[in-house]
Amino acid sequence: MDRTEQRARSILDTLGEELIGILTPVSICMFTVVLLVCLLNSDPSSPSSASFSSIATAAYSESDSDSPWAKLLGAFLNSLVFVAAITLATFLLVLLFYLRCLNFLKLYMAFSAFVVLANLGGEILILLIDRFRFPIDSVTFLILLFNFSVVGVFAVFMSRFSILITQGYLVVIGVLVAYFFTMLPEWTTWVLLVALAVYDLAAVLLPVGPLRLLVEMAISRDEDIPALVYEARPVIRNHHDSRLVQRRVWREQRPSNSSDDVENNEVVTVVRAEEEVSVSVPLIERSRAEESSETFLEGIGLGSSGAIKLGLGDFIFYSVLVGRAAMYDLMTVYACYLAIIAGLGVTLMLLSVYQKALPALPVSILLGVVFYFLARLFLEVFVVQCSSNLVMF
Amino acid sequence: MEASRSDEPNQNPNIDRTSNPNPLSPIISSAHVWPTIDGPLGLTEEASVDYARRFYKFGFALLPWLWAVNCFYFWPVLRHSRAFPQIRNYVVRSAIGFSVFTALLLSWALTFSIGGEQLFGPVWDKLVMYNVADRLGLSGLA
Numbered sequence: 001m002d003r004t005e006q007r008a009r010s011i012l013d014t015l016g017e018e019l020i021g022i023l024t025p026v027s028i029c030m031f032t033v034v035l036l037v038c039l040l041n042s043d044p045s046s047p048s049s050a051s052f053s054s055i056a057t058a059a060y061s062e063s064d065s066d067s068p069w070a071k072l073l074g075a076f077l078n079s080l081v082f083v084a085a086i087t088l089a090t091f092l093l094v095l096l097f098y099l100r101c102l103n104f105l106k107l108y109m110a111f112s113a114f115v116v117l118a119n120l121g122g123e124i125l126i127l128l129i130d131r132f133r134f135p136i137d138s139v140t141f142l143i144l145l146f147n148f149s150v151v152g153v154f155a156v157f158m159s160r161f162s163i164l165i166t167q168g169y170l171v172v173i174g175v176l177v178a179y180f181f182t183m184l185p186e187w188t189t190w191v192l193l194v195a196l197a198v199y200d201l202a203a204v205l206l207p208v209g210p211l212r213l214l215v216e217m218a219i220s221r222d223e224d225i226p227a228l229v230y231e232a233r234p235v236i237r238n239h240h241d242s243r244l245v246q247r248r249v250w251r252e253q254r255p256s257n258s259s260d261d262v263e264n265n266e267v268v269t270v271v272r273a274e275e276e277v278s279v280s281v282p283l284i285e286r287s288r289a290e291e292s293s294e295t296f297l298e299g300i301g302l303g304s305s306g307a308i309k310l311g312l313g314d315f316i317f318y319s320v321l322v323g324r325a326a327m328y329d330l331m332t333v334y335a336c337y338l339a340i341i342a343g344l345g346v347t348l349m350l351l352s353v354y355q356k357a358l359p360a361l362p363v364s365i366l367l368g369v370v371f372y373f374l375a376r377l378f379l380e381v382f383v384v385q386c387s388s389n390l391v392m393f
Numbered sequence: 394m395e396a397s398r399s400d401e402p403n404q405n406p407n408i409d410r411t412s413n414p415n416p417l418s419p420i421i422s423s424a425h426v427w428p429t430i431d432g433p434l435g436l437t438e439e440a441s442v443d444y445a446r447r448f449y450k451f452g453f454a455l456l457p458w459l460w461a462v463n464c465f466y467f468w469p470v471l472r473h474s475r476a477f478p479q480i481r482n483y484v485v486r487s488a489i490g491f492s493v494f495t496a497l498l499l500s501w502a503l504t505f506s507i508g509g510e511q512l513f514g515p516v517w518d519k520l521v522m523y524n525v526a527d528r529l530g531l532s533g534l535a
Contacts, residue, residue, distance in 0.1 A: 126526045135506040137520045140498060147458035154459070160440070162466045163431050234434065 019348065021232035022308045025171050026318060026344065027337075032175045033319040034326040034333055037182060040127050041327060057184060075187040079195035086196075090203065090210040097214060097225065105226040110157040113173060113228070117149040120176040156228065163233050170230045174312050178319035182327070189324050190372075193365050196317060200359040215357050230315065234307035308348065314360040318344075321368045328376060331383065335375035339367040428477050430468045438477065441467065445483040452487060457494035460487040 060074030096105055122145050129136060155161050155169040184192070203209035218225050318340050325332040343364030351358050386392040429435030436444060448463040467484045470477045510517045518524055 123531065126522065126531050130523045130526060133523060135509070136502065136522045137505045138522050138525045139520070140502045140505070141522045143455060143498065147456055150456055151458050151462055160436055160444075162429070162462065163434060165462060165465070 018232065018308055019345075022230075022310055022348070023341065023344065025167060025230060025232075026310070026315060027341075029171050029174045029178070029315045030319050030322045030337060030340070032171075033178045033182065033323040036124065036175070036179050037323045037326045040124075040131060057188060060188075071187045072191070075185075075191035078188045079192045082192055083195050083199050086199065087203075087210065090214075094210050094214050094217070097217060102223070102226060106157065109226050109228065110153050113156040113169075114149055114153045116173050116176055117152040117169075118145060120180055121145065121148065121172070124176060124179060159224075167230060167233075170228060170312060171315070173228065174230075174315035174319060178316045178323060181316065181320045182323035186324070186327075189320065190369060193317060193321055194369060197362040197365040200361040204357060204359040211359075212357075228312040229309050230312060231309045232307045308351070310360060314364075317361060318364060318368075321365060321372070325368075325372050329380065331380060332372050332375045335371045335379065336368045339371035340364045343367040426469055426473055426476055428470050428480055429466055435466075438480075441470075441477070442479045442483075445470075445480045445487075449483040449487050449490075452490060457491045457498070460491035460494070463487040464491065 057078055060077050066074070093105070125141070125145065128134070129141075151165075152169045152172070155166045156173075182189070200211075203211040204215075206212065214225060321340065322333055322336050325336040343366075344360065346363050347358060347360050383392070427433060427435055428438055428441040435441075445463060445467060448459055448466075452460040452463065464471065464484055464487055467480055470480045470484050471488070474481070504512070505517070505520070508517075513520075
């Protein structure tokens, strides 16, 4: 009885801090993507960007003249192709991990981070410079971009690095990839999000799912998965402590007397960091067919120090949803943001109940999509009527 | 090396320590200063020297931002001027390098943007970024 009271007290004490630790970067990512969308897409009625082609539009590229049924069908085909590509890539990752090619994976991750930061980051910076006519010269620009990318690669690649800077760079990578995904055609984006939510559910929870296999392998070998994962700063319970806290990604289930401190001091059990590695996202740059894939993580788990980990794929697809909502109106942005945060809260609660790796996409994405369509179809009419009659504005 | 965290028994009388037979004597006092900004989550002192040196050396590859990150990461070293002499050596040199490079770069960039065409002539149009991007076709994405 005493113990349960203490356990309740200690969870409540630190719950807020841990939640804020994961909600803040998600919110920052979404806010930045909305900002970029608002700044850079000045013409919302223009036809879907025909210049952006990637594997997600390989099967069908949308044009305004098609009927809704054709667009829906095309969107389904696109999503199918994309999810198939991701499944293949994830199985490849599982295979490589099984064969212990960890160095190759780490190098690949560093390389993909560099490509994302330099290529996509450079493109977005150029778009911003163009939009604002900022008189910067190319030499300075190149030096700044080079610095930015190389330090980003260090932050992602090295295991012990400043927590704040690593988190910042992961959020930046999420923002960059998400912004490019918002440039997909509209129907494709929505169907793709729902398809990915279903895929995530299957890949993590089914016993044959690639992510679950990866997680189990990593646990059994007690190794890190080399992938892009956002780990919130572990909450230090005891400030008198002066020993070094080893932040490791993976941890076996050990008896409580030798493990790190978590919320409950009595039985420190499953401080397993379980992550799902998934989404190898191939992006093909406009006409240049260079393919860059990144190993992102999707899913939420607990780190070895009890900190919450959220895969970068989740950041990206939440931001894609909110960015696409921003292309319609800011009202849908608010609705979708609240829906996603609520979904993330639900997922975190489930995480604390089940104590295993969970897919973070399904609940949030489904809530977000539902709220987007509700807001677009019903809320807007209501609010416009209220405003025009000066009831509420 | 993996160190585990545990509470000192005399400071947390409420917490039930039934499971830990590992009595740690406080080897390091609670006023211990960590060399990195992350505190106990960061590096040990020995690893810090290595890191500081590597960052300092890599920064010479036109990477002033790496020097700045070095200073940021080892900020406690700069604040407590008497601790960690080896690390402080590298961090101070990184700070100096960063300031010098930034001063040079900033002066060039400001001259370029403020001087504009009057100072440079037609070369300005060739160097400015949005024209370069247009010429190389990089800015027509959206």
